[in-house]
Amino acid sequence: MPVPVPPLGSYQHVPETKENLDWAELVTVDLTNYDTPEGKQEAAKTLIKAIRDKGFFYVKGFDIPQEKVNRQFALGKQFYELPLEEKAKYTPEGLDEGKFNGYVPAGRRIVDPETGLRDNVEIYNIPKFNGDFPHNHPPIIQERLPEIEEFAKDLHSKVLDPLYTLLALALELPEDYFTKIHSYPVKSEDHFRYMKYNKRPLEENAKIKSWIRGHTDLGSFTLLFRQPVAALQIRDPLTDEWKWVKPQDATITVNSCDALSFLTGGYVRSTIHRVTIPPKDQQHVDRLGLLYFSRPHNHIQLNTITDSPVLQREGFTQNDFEKSGNPVPTMEDWTFKKQKWQRTRKTEPAYYTATIVPGYQEKIYDKDSAELQPVLRQLAQATVA
Template structure:
């Protein structure tokens, strides 16, 4: 049984952070310091929080969801025109039953998009991800709207991470430069059908792969659930105009385990179709993720935080995708 989120997930107005995001001395601003304090508490307590004051218009947030609804309402034959194909970088439309989490079938359909890169740029590891994103022609201007939305999400993610970097006791720029100077990103546009029975798993319990996730969900249906560190499932009630934000596996590693990536799942108990547009901000595809020296020095005595893992992000992503699509790839 999930409990309601209204008093359990923090709501953080990050506008002071955005106003001062290019100032290396931003922590001297009282508003920024308060945002940083709230980010630290949210990341330590649950790993999820609402973000408001983020500067992306509510009209654009609604439009990308409305256009996604229009796509998912099309006949299957139309949607299959951009079907994911073997060797095409896991990009495009996947129909119901093709996505697996922890070996179990999820009840959703989706369009999967990734940052595009030149053939051969990342050698053998990158080969599995090579290819152009597949955008539908219907609805018209969908690609253009999404391109603009993605650019804004990249900038927003970078700025939130400056606040998180300060929250961990570093400079604002620990998650930039060689590590995230050329950030990879993932966009999953997911459709969850309405159901007439309870507890159909739209997406099974999982943590996210990367640094930071921005979730733009339908305003009128509650389906996302977060497992807090006490072991309770929290239902994440949508707040119009906000993003639900969470930290992923790479941030857990880089922070030396001080911040934990959090299990979450989707159960759409509504009889109405639900759309969620998830943007996932990652480190460079070929970057090595390991605890940053500054955080190993700052948290030497916390046994829980001693994460010794070294992970090349691109390898981590490809392995996760191959696990997710193991049945799908074999039966195309």
């Protein structure tokens, strides 16, 4: 007999930190007047400045009630309360080869080489509801799948489509230029995510410095719903200083990613970010994240757009692949090559600066990470030798 799924209940966010942190100064793209020509043009100007200057911004004025957002947080919390053996049933085969839909358990990465301490981050990814992907989930998720599908599609139509339209306007392209290559019915590796950073003892946090090292996201836009545990930091592109991203009420934090940077020859910034240790007044609680990763269709080749008068005027006419003379990958190839690199559990220096696809080499972005200290020492010794 099936076990009944418990009621979802309400979700209470923890209080924000009282510490005075060095917050990043990010702009807000307001979609409130998106349906008017003047509002759309103003928002397009704000968006392009945001993704040129910082690569991170807030968006508000979208028609998704906070109650629906909180229900998704409650659902994520309920999923992570399942026993590990139940969650592990939904770990995808081929995780080390770049597969990512389903459950990714914690502990796959050593974050403190001296003690062997491993990461404490759990992930559950849900792919598109467009017929291209199987949906095999635990009962807690399966019974609420129609609600999750509606929420994911709302994110696409009410947040992402407007942002892609604004980006096209800012680049003097037809309004549907980016929406046509990010259409929901077409196969792409978009996914909705519940992500849990399990709390750690203070002494462990003191050793590891950060929970996820500096990186860039591989897609187009990443949406991160407000949750009050401060931990997200960006590396300011102008100063190279790490700045905290402040949770803002009734907003989604958005960052532009690798694919948009390739498509615009580097005009759109793919900003380096990390998840660091929360301030001390929040280290006693878990950090639950609610995210959506948007990516171009799998068959799209990541060539620099040649139709944009803006990119032509500004001289952004080639991306890294084109400059190097290497073949330009499709989005599918780029996704799984980078995802495989991310999933690989290696400690050799060559891994951290690997050539993922010919023409693109990874970099070390945060030199204060405990995880990277042995690697940095080896790299320094090799340079001296």
